[in-house]
Amino acid sequence: MNELxxxxxxxxxxxxxxxxxxxxxxxxxxxAGLAYSVRTVAFDGRETNHLERQPFGQVPYLSDGELExxxxxxxxxxxxxxxxxxxxxxxxxxxxxVQWIIAALNSIEMITVPWWFLEMSGxxxxxxxxxxxxxxxxxxxxxxxxEWLSADRFTAADLLMADVLRLPKVRAYGDxxxxxxxxxxxxxxPAFKKALADQLAHFAAADASRSAAR
Amino acid sequence: MNELxxxxxxxxxxxxxxxxxxxxxxxxxxxAGLAYSVRTVAFDGRETNHLERQPFGQVPYLSDGELExxxxxxxxxxxxxxxxxxxxxxxxxxxxxVQWIIAALNSIEMITVPWWFLEMSGxxxxxxxxxxxxxxxxxxxxxxxxEWLSADRFTAADLLMADVLRLPKVRAYGDxxxxxxxxxxxxxxPAFKKALADQLAHFAAADASRSAAR
Numbered sequence: 001m002n003e004l005x006x007x008x009x010x011x012x013x014x015x016x017x018x019x020x021x022x023x024x025x026x027x028x029x030x031x032a033g034l035a036y037s038v039r040t041v042a043f044d045g046r047e048t049n050h051l052e053r054q055p056f057g058q059v060p061y062l063s064d065g066e067l068e069x070x071x072x073x074x075x076x077x078x079x080x081x082x083x084x085x086x087x088x089x090x091x092x093x094x095x096x097x098v099q100w101i102i103a104a105l106n107s108i109e110m111i112t113v114p115w116w117f118l119e120m121s122g123x124x125x126x127x128x129x130x131x132x133x134x135x136x137x138x139x140x141x142x143x144x145x146x147e148w149l150s151a152d153r154f155t156a157a158d159l160l161m162a163d164v165l166r167l168p169k170v171r172a173y174g175d176x177x178x179x180x181x182x183x184x185x186x187x188x189x190p191a192f193k194k195a196l197a198d199q200l201a202h203f204a205a206a207d208a209s210r211s212a213a214r
Numbered sequence: 215m216n217e218l219x220x221x222x223x224x225x226x227x228x229x230x231x232x233x234x235x236x237x238x239x240x241x242x243x244x245x246a247g248l249a250y251s252v253r254t255v256a257f258d259g260r261e262t263n264h265l266e267r268q269p270f271g272q273v274p275y276l277s278d279g280e281l282e283x284x285x286x287x288x289x290x291x292x293x294x295x296x297x298x299x300x301x302x303x304x305x306x307x308x309x310x311x312v313q314w315i316i317a318a319l320n321s322i323e324m325i326t327v328p329w330w331f332l333e334m335s336g337x338x339x340x341x342x343x344x345x346x347x348x349x350x351x352x353x354x355x356x357x358x359x360x361e362w363l364s365a366d367r368f369t370a371a372d373l374l375m376a377d378v379l380r381l382p383k384v385r386a387y388g389d390x391x392x393x394x395x396x397x398x399x400x401x402x403x404p405a406f407k408k409a410l411a412d413q414l415a416h417f418a419a420a421d422a423s424r425s426a427a428r
Binding site for chain 2: 091138
């Protein structure tokens, strides 16, 4: 029995496939060589069926023996502490990795996801565009100067930042060659490809049982 | 000499005073009883004058001896590892605290700050309102059931969540009595009051030298 389990929905529509955030945890486990199982909670009724474990009705959450935690980035930090492949063990390398994990969440995704949400809602005037443009330009400057965000090598910070940046509408926004090269470099990793294929297969398999049940 | 230093601007206009995020780190140090100094970077020219240390041109950043890190929540996690007053040392208490720190950033602030930004921009139709309303309702349900977010006692997660929620337009949004009681309870702490007073005094003192220099 694996102690480490990644919880995701039993099924999702086509749209979010490949982007459900259990992918971040699958990917991290694949990078680190950590054994894990994938367990499910029902997509139908998600607004209320697992609030005890995820108060916003979302996935993923991670369980590790008696530990359980929601928020993909909290799970990522937990996995990063289990494996040096995800985060260096020296204090400076660790601090750099944590700061860039937080930057991916709070300096980039805090703008890209609401921007994406407004775009998907068909907003005629997306008031966040200029804000996002500035931030992405600042990140482009950083990525023009280095291959990896922290510690001069791949870490969980690159994983998370690339996952934030690969959202199609965000990735297509503007001409940012260093950022595009970064996203390509990070998502070319075998661990990402395995995690992505596994997530797609998981939801595809659910299509069959879902239609059989109807 | 204190090793721990919180870096902020030398001056800011009235508007953001009391909300510049160095307050999060001041507050955490006050809670933990950690000695620290406050150091400054020029507000004028902030877009480019400290990009080597903060690639988005913002404050705060935290230095601790040879360590240096930007992103207030990364600094908060660093301080939380230095003091049990901010985060329990047992694995479950730590995991809960980290998950709620990330939730404050990525489930709440990821919507409240862009929503606030659009409100401040005078958006006629703030497309994020319904999204934010749902999230704040989910958080209200949580705060209706417990006094503290994690570990049955005050932690750095409460500090961060309360700081996110006390943004005036967000705090005033809707009728959420448990959330209001939570924000009041957390910001009634002497460490918050000290940190707030110190930040206000820091910027007020700068008014004098700024006008003298002109």
